[in-house]
Amino acid sequence: MASAQQTDDAASDKHTWKDEIRDLMRGVAGAAIIGVPLVYTMEMWQVATTFNATEILLLLCFGFAVCVGYNLFSGFRKGNGLVEAIQDALEAIAIGVVLSAVLMALLGAIDLSTPLSDAMSRIAVEAIPLAIGASVANTQFDGGQQDRESSDEEKPGAQEAENRHKTLHEIGIAAAGSLVFAASIAPTEEVALVAQRLSPLGLIAIAAFSLGLSYGMIFVADFTGSENRQKDSGILQSPVGETVLAYAVALAVSLVAVCFFHGVEITASPFTVVALTVSLGLPAAIGGAAGRLIV
Structure with missing residues (x-):
């Protein structure tokens, strides 16, 4: 024995x-x-x-x-x-x-x-x-896994409403974290400098890296119990769906910050707007993931 x-x-x-x-x-x-x-x-x-x-x-x-x-x-x-x-x-x-x-x-x-x-x-x-x-x-x-598990046990019913609540909660937390990171970097000239240097391939590379890093921080690092996240049903509650949604939120926050701090006008080149947004979207995506880890 x-x-x-x-x-x-x-x-x-x-x-x-x-x-x-x-x-x-x-x-x-x-x-x-x-x-x-x-x-x-x-x-x-x-x-x-x-x-x-x-x-x-x-x-x-x-x-x-x-x-x-x-x-x-x-x-x-x-x-x-x-x-x-x-x-x-x-x-x-x-x-x-x-x-x-x-x-x-x-x-x-x-x-x-x-x-x-x-x-x-x-x-x-x-x-x-x-x-x-x-x-x-x-x-x-490293924390929060036990809280998530106990929360799941306390609310076994109303799965659809619970998933909808979780999705809205994730959007709010991702937006808050993205805003904290983006707001500290958006006013700087580095964002415009990086955007000027980016080619279309560079934009794709940054977007792919942002998505991969965000996914890894939540579902690979497993700070707060990614297994419980993966048990949730619904497209937006799946690992890929949640990651894409959070990145979309980060890009939306970045676009608002870029327009506010860099005075982007309607007549601006679409590529310039996209480049500014994606370049700021990297730290915003990290902030969104950090917010979802902490809360």
Whole structure:
């Protein structure tokens, strides 16, 4: 009997590939929520090119030390030993570097014409807040699953009305989160600068990345019990339907913010309006996902 208990414990402690993907996605989610507003800061792009290799290395070491310190108490994985903290910090830095490179490329801050030293400097500098965001992910957003489960048990009937209520609730939360993120970035000239650099293919890439990241933050990172979300019936309550709806809300919020802060007129080029909206739609989508995680 003791042997069977040990076998069950070993099975429960086994870290599967699904768990690994979930943990990494949690890190990406935290990095996006904490660091993306700084990615839309031109001063960060410019100051990065003034640093030499030694200064960049020192900044990365500082970021690594902060991540280790935080991971000793909590991180995007379970466990708080020194070895685990160092491992998590290394992975947080890696997440920060990869996500920074992807975002810099999507926003046009780096391209094939950018000098290699400038590109690496920008990626490294932007990676630091992203890495710290990856480290704080678990404590800030890991919760709410039990509340959702208990809520579902308390309201077994009126499924159609409940689904409609959930849909309206998700729309409201997504709009609020999108507005918080979009309003902090919309007034800046970076939005217009990014929009000017975007090609039609670039627009599609940003839209696809926004959808994928939003889906991953809610249904892959599994901070708040995505299994309960997936049990709900209805097109808009499915993972894909909910993600598309939330992104549509983010784009609507972005369009309003663009018209308000950038004075877009009716005579403006449709492509310009779409480019401004989609470029602001990325942080808005992240804000919408963050709102749905927190509430």
